Amino acid sequence: MGVHLITGAGSGIGAAVAALLADRGDELWLLARTAARARELRARFPDSRTVVADLTEPAALTRALEPQGLPDRLDSLLHIAGVLEPGTVGGFDPAVWQRTLAVNLLAPGELTRLALPALRAAQGHVVFLNSGAGLHAPPGLGGYAASKFALKALAESLRAEEHRNGLRVTTVYPGEVDTPMQVRLHESLGVPYVPQACLSAASVAAAVVGVLDFPPDGTLSELMIRPGV
Template sequence: MATHVITGAGSGIGAAVARRLHERGDDLVIVARDAGRAREIAGRYPGAGTLVADLANPDRISWALGKQALPERVDSLLHIAGVVDLSPVAELRPPTWHAQLNTNLIAPAELTRLMLPQLRTVHGQVIFVNSGAGLSAHADWAAYAASKHGLKALADALRQEEHGNGVRVTSVYPGRTASPMQAKVHSQEGKEYRPEGLIDPESVATTILMALDLPRDAEVNDLTVRPGR
């Protein structure tokens, strides 16, 4: 039975992945920003473990996890949490940059560092749920796209570093997916949010499970998912 450490399991793609893994009998360890949120999300998945760490404050993640029992086995580390705040560069101030870089890039790097010993032991896998913005940047997306471009660089470097240790690394680049984050994006863009015109989170979850379940003689490096309608 595999054990998966997952961020962003509260909604959207993360919730779809967590539910699918739980339904097939895998063990989950939910990472959440505070104890109440951790209990609330884990309560949806009987038997799930929890880790409390605020991804918005990556400098404190090591300290926080040092006071908790880390799972002895980690078959996969799934980075699905993310934040977005659109603004033109001329109006972006440091707090907005820090918020997105911390949660979307630095926190995944730190969590990965802390989980690598367990991942190496079982030849596990790290999956970074990136974004189309991690491949190209557009007006008003500078801070978010920078964090996601950085996440691609993190994944590419980690893949080369850990290949000899048997750790697989996959980046997934979904297009616009129906989720609370996308509802916020549409609001900031002044557009009507119509989830039926976007990718279903279940479809992205299917691609993530495919990468996880791939036989060990192969590795999915980069996986782009785009709307089919």
């Protein structure tokens, strides 16, 4: 039975990943933004443990997590939470930059630092859910793409640094996925939304769990997933 710490388990890909791991009896630690969200997660995944911490405040993660604690051993840390606020570089408010970078980059970096002792103890796996925008920056998504490009760099450095400790690090780059975030993005851009043209959250979740289950003699360093339609 594996032990996994997951961010973003409240909806979309994160919820689908949590469901797959819960169904096979793994132990889940789910990060929740508020106590109310933690109650929702426990109702959905009754055998899970929840820890409350706000990813928009990376500098406060140590203080938030200390009284709650983390497991002594972690088989995986799954960074799935993310925010996307469309807009042009010329139109971005500094607050948008700060929130985007906090949730998509700084919080994953800090949470990884805090979880490293438990990950090293289990020779675990860190998975960063990135995006196609982390490889090719489209217009109107500059802030999001910048955070995801930087997340790619974070993963590469972590992989090189922790290889000697037996850790595996994988970045997953899905294309468009049928999630609430994708619906909001299309609405904000005024673009028709066609769910059938997207990957399903379940398909991406299956790929993430497959990454975790890859034999220990190798690492899937990067995985790109594109819609089949």
